[in-house]
Amino acid sequence: xxxxxxxxxxxxxxxxxxLVPSLQLxxxxxxxxxGITDVSxxxxxxxxxxxxxxxxxxxxxxxxxxxxGVTVILPRKExxxxxxxxxxxxxxxxxxxxxxxxxxxxGLLHSPIVLTNxxxxxxxxxxxxxxxxxxxxxxxxxAGFFLLPVVGETYDGHxxxxxxxxxxxxxxxxxxxxxxxxxxxxxxxGGGTGMMCSGFKAGTGTASRIVNGTKRGEGGQxxxxxxxxxxxxxxxxxxxxxxxxxxxxxxxxxxxxRLPAPVPTQPPHKEGSIIVVIATSAxxxxxxxxxxxxxxxxxxxxxxxxxxxxxxxxxxAFSTGAAIPRESDRSIWxxxxxxxxxxxxxxxxxxxxxxxADVVExxxxxxxxxxxxxxxxEGRKAEAIELDWLKETMERHxxxxxxxxxx
Numbered sequence: 001x002x003x004x005x006x007x008x009x010x011x012x013x014x015x016x017x018x019l020v021p022s023l024q025l026x027x028x029x030x031x032x033x034x035g036i037t038d039v040s041x042x043x044x045x046x047x048x049x050x051x052x053x054x055x056x057x058x059x060x061x062x063x064x065x066x067x068x069g070v071t072v073i074l075p076r077k078e079x080x081x082x083x084x085x086x087x088x089x090x091x092x093x094x095x096x097x098x099x100x101x102x103x104x105x106x107g108l109l110h111s112p113i114v115l116t117n118x119x120x121x122x123x124x125x126x127x128x129x130x131x132x133x134x135x136x137x138x139x140x141x142x143a144g145f146f147l148l149p150v151v152g153e154t155y156d157g158h159x160x161x162x163x164x165x166x167x168x169x170x171x172x173x174x175x176x177x178x179x180x181x182x183x184x185x186x187x188x189x190g191g192g193t194g195m196m197c198s199g200f201k202a203g204t205g206t207a208s209r210i211v212n213g214t215k216r217g218e219g220g221q222x223x224x225x226x227x228x229x230x231x232x233x234x235x236x237x238x239x240x241x242x243x244x245x246x247x248x249x250x251x252x253x254x255x256x257x258r259l260p261a262p263v264p265t266q267p268p269h270k271e272g273s274i275i276v277v278i279a280t281s282a283x284x285x286x287x288x289x290x291x292x293x294x295x296x297x298x299x300x301x302x303x304x305x306x307x308x309x310x311x312x313x314x315x316x317a318f319s320t321g322a323a324i325p326r327e328s329d330r331s332i333w334x335x336x337x338x339x340x341x342x343x344x345x346x347x348x349x350x351x352x353x354x355x356x357a358d359v360v361e362x363x364x365x366x367x368x369x370x371x372x373x374x375x376x377x378e379g380r381k382a383e384a385i386e387l388d389w390l391k392e393t394m395e396r397h398x399x400x401x402x403x404x405x406x407x
Contacts, residue, residue, distance in 0.1 A: 016365040019387055020394045026358035028209040033183045035206035036230035039279040041076035041320040043179035046190030047171050064161035064377035071190030072175030073113040073277055075318050081326050083110035086318035087289030091297050095273045095312015099150040107286020109318050111150045112176055115191035115234045115275055118155040120167035125149045127172025154236035154273040156194030159376030187370035192234045199240030201374055201382040205367025206232045209355035227282040231359040235367045237272035237311055242304030248397045271308025276315040278356050283321030283343045293317040295353045299360025
């Protein structure tokens with residue numbers, strides 16, 4: 001029996017736009033990393049647990065494979081003192097995201113966002129509190145702050161001995177402390193380590209877009225402005241027959257090929273789940289962010305997701321365009337940094353909506369293309385999608401009609 005922490009990007013796996021450079025994935029260009037950490041202020045950390053099937057040397061008992069982990073997203077480094085406006089959308093609610101009632105009530109996010117497996121919500125929730133107590137409660141004092149941690153989950157019990165309860169609160173503590181602006185490791189990483197999507201191994205994926213526009217300057221003149229929209233997904237949804245990539249019915253074509261069929265994603269009664277986190281530097285208010293979160297549904301649908309009865313499809317969007325202090329003057333007339341800042345007009349928001357749908361779509365592709373085949377408990381296996389076959393299939397079907405994001 002062995003354990004290891006997953007490495008970052010695999011040298012043998014490639015993202016979809018690197019695999020098929022001729023594809024036009026929407027009309028907006030990606031950011032430098034093509035990931036959620038392109039959004040100003042946003043930091044991410046992933047930590048994975050990988051243990052193979054084996055025999056415990058002391059007890060002689062059978063030990064099942066563990067493939068799971070934790071993904072931590074910080075809206076900003078000073079998340080405790082300076083919050084963000086945020087909004088949520090529930091496409092289908094057979095899943096959990098803690099703190100959702102307070103987000104709906106106030107539109108304020110004053111917490112890290114942690115993604116993990118269904119049985120690990122508790123330790124991740126506790127880990128956020130333990131970090132806050134360690135950093136923000138003075139020795140000998142009691143906690144006097146209000147904090148509702150935000151933790152989302154999807155189920156990895158097919159490839160992970162989920163009952164082993166391997167995730168611990170210290171993984172969240174490390175994630176908060178070590179979160180960075182680096183490229184996010186994709187595929188079998190973090191909370192997505194043991195996840196599957198549409199019959200293939202998947203997990204964590206991310207993408208970003210740069211949206212250009214104009215704003216009215218202080219002197220009345222128009223000034224150019226640039227906003228970033230990024231998404232991170234934890235994919236665990238969909239059926240193989242429905243899988244569509246850039247308009248091509250990849251799932252059905254794979255079934256028709258002579259390639260070995262992968263194992264089912266879930267037991268027949270389970271449709272799977274997806275958590276989507278959208279971040280943007282655009283100054284949006286909470287109601288606009290609720291609307292932005294809804295656009296994740298478009299990205300999911302492009303791959304064939306339809307929100308089954310037992311699917312947990314929960315989407316969160318936040319903006320780093322304003323910093324909302326935790327503590328402020330009690331006067332109702334007080335002003336705080338960012339709260340009085342202009343917001344995007346609804347009549348000009350379409351490009352941000354479009355970019356949100358595109359980043360979610362591409363992030364899911366990346367979760368599939370970057371994942372590697374994996375063995376779970378009882379010898380259960382999940383095969384990664386064959387990139388050579390996918391490349392040849394995509395190019396063959398797009399010789400005359402390069403993909404334009406469904407438009």
